[in-house]
Amino acid sequence: MNVAEALGRALVAEGAAQVFGVVGSGNFHITNAIVEAGGRFVAARHEGGAATMADAYSRMGGGVALLSVHQGCGLTNAMTGIAEAAKSRTPLLVLAAEVTNRQSNFWVDQTALAESVGAVSARITSADTAVEQGVAAFRRARDDRRTVILNLPLPVQAMEAGHGSTSRNVDAHVADEPVAPTDEDVARLVAALRDADRPVFVAGRGARGPGCREALEALADRVGALVATSAVAKGLFNGNPWSLDVSGGFSSPLAAELIHGADLIVGWGCALNMWTTRHGRLVGEDTRVFQVDLERSAIGAWQDRAEGVIGDVRVTAERALVDATAADGYRSPEVRDRIAAEVRWRDVPYDDEGTDDRIDPRTLTIALDDLLPAERILAIDSGNFMGHPSMFLSVPDEHGFCFTQAFQSIGLGLATAIGAALAQPNRLPVAAVGDGGLLMGVAELETVARLGLPMVVVVYDDEAYGAEVHHFGPHGHVLDTVEFPPTDIAAIARGFGFEAITVRTAGDLGPVGAWLDGPRDRPLLIDAKVISQASWWLEEAFRGH
Template sequence: GAVAAGPVEVGELVAALRAARRPVFVAGRGARAARAELVALADRCGALLATSAVAKGLFRGSPWDLDVSGGFATPLAAELISGADLVVGWGCQLNMWTMRHGRLIAPDAVVVQVDDEPEALGAQREIALGVVGDVRAVAGAAAALLPGTAEGYRVPEVREAIAARGRWRDEPYDDAGGDGVIDPRTLTAALDDLLPAERVVAVDSGNFMGYPSMFLDVPDEHGFCFTQAFQSVGLGLSTAIGAALARPDRLPVAALGDGGALMGASELETVVRLGLPMVVVVYDDAAYGAEVHHFGPDGHALGTVRFPETDFAAIGRGHGYEAVTVRGTADLAGVAAWLAGPRSAPLLVDAKVARNAPSWWLEEAFRGH
């Protein structure tokens, strides 16, 4: 059953919420079933809403949703989270990835953690208050002790900023495409426009992974499958198959790097055999991109982590996929045609992506190495 928090700890949490002027909630895997309770509590104390990567989509539709906190955070989300005077982690470890090695927590911010496992409290960083209890139960109990509403962080200029700059695609960038390759940001934003909103996205690991994680919207917390707990490439396609079987009402999208796609290529046949109308997007930079950008600047030999050019579209067709090679946005017409058709075979998108620079999230991750 649900772990009930003690009244003293809940009272201390409520006192922290009452004292805060700029509260932010960061919800993790342990909060995925508690949207309604967390939104109700946030409405009473004026908190902005964010998630760890594994809970992406939990607050979709709220005008106060900052989306993901951490390496994938938009510049605006990072600015607002680092400006908080109270950060409450709900079923969330507040680890180095979610908090950018602590830089998203202001020096004078009060940090509170709510978790049903006592050993999780303070395991990743120093906290001012730890509350042991089920997230839904604790949020509900705290809301009952906050009868009124406070403006908190929800001032008009913040709402306007979130509306204008709350998504990565709202941020300007210099397009790195051309000469036969497409910028992965341009690719993913275009796919986001094309693909149905009712989707479930599974993301493999690698240099590319931030692009689908941040430029593909999902309808809710059940629309995003993150495979990074094992720190291994090659798990994305099999994860997408499981998600497709679990949610046949949604379009399954597997976002893979070329290294992970080659590692898990045996599952291409599984998708066809099961008759899954899946879109498999391969971000092809002809390398294990993370290793190239991690070790290359230090002069290490890269022959073992660079690949010959691979025709993933041909590999897909050999397995029974419809397939399209994308080197520019005009090539995405093939995706639109597949979406408009019977979708009787899965689709493989072989995207030849720009490869000269590491992704922003990877530069962030390398700070911890």
């Protein structure tokens, strides 16, 4: 067999079960080899969508996905999705065909492309070492949680595989033990917890692993800490009576008040960045800050005064529990009752600003939260609208919320929902997108319909790039470049094979219930004509600029 065939087989043998991509001449043979070896291939309609699908699939527990792209333009088309994955430390292996002739129209510096967005660059250099190098790249993606671009030169792909090119000849991998903190670091953390009267735990991406919730909740119960998450870990403490939900720009007024009132904040696998702390305003002037992280470079990257503990979140929490002193801490009957009554955004009173022609996005999202089944997986695009589905739609756990926002690109939401749906097939997939983002990635509506996914796509349609409207509009700037004429998005969706409805008032949502009660044999798109409304989270974000 040739190198492409041998490498495809070896990657499946290593555990790569899912590949996304758009197939061209340069990645045709390796993609087919993966399928013939038992892998599942999902064809996207654009490489950017394929990259985002692979990113979401890996994030949501489906295992390390592969992304297969054509040389040159196939890779450049995928780069926004790859940048999002790399910035999020998503374990993902990109199989990128590569030309070696600089006179070819397809030639670009693929190594420089990878490095420019923070991905790891690797290359197959010979037929004899192809499988070894390919498997090593897969393991690097998996074990180091990195996005790796594996360049596959066309001449090498076509060579006959050498003697060593079978997965049997690659040394078996032994998983590393979780990083344990030092005794000194644990002692410092335990002492800080003992001295704190109002501790708050903020769990991030690094706390989404097996056993982390249980370990953190046990320690929080011991020391009387309130618990919150960064946006990407939303749902981790779902059902906990002491949970403040998300810390940062999405925080409800009560959550922001209680986090700001903490005298100790511990970030668990959480960068405590400008979004999670509202540009630092949620951290009190005298609040002590700890970070538990695997990487020393993460300590203090956003909070200069942060004290660091280098270690795995679960292991560190379990170690700290052994010596932690029992205390009521921040937990009192009054705080518990206020959390129960006020911490959810849907419990915060508001004046409905809807009209006969346009629905208030808060009213829309609360109604959908009541209609849609609790076992859901929610994918959020970026844009002015995004705080509403993020905070008014509940999720069952940390694997029910897929938030691709590390690069802050709009247009990724629909593809995110596809990858997340395939990783969590027993949940109802819900894509929440703006009209601008949906139309950027509209081709993937065909992918949803072709795969038969019972997806609900909710379009918050204000006929504009709302973030720019509300950022520049108040200063008197002309907005012609960011406002658009009405578009019948429901009709577009029907053309792709969806059921679709247009919603202007809450009374228009009746067909959603009928769809949920039916066979769900076609996906559903809800084109919600929402009022143009500046969102609270965006106002918070712009304060830092």
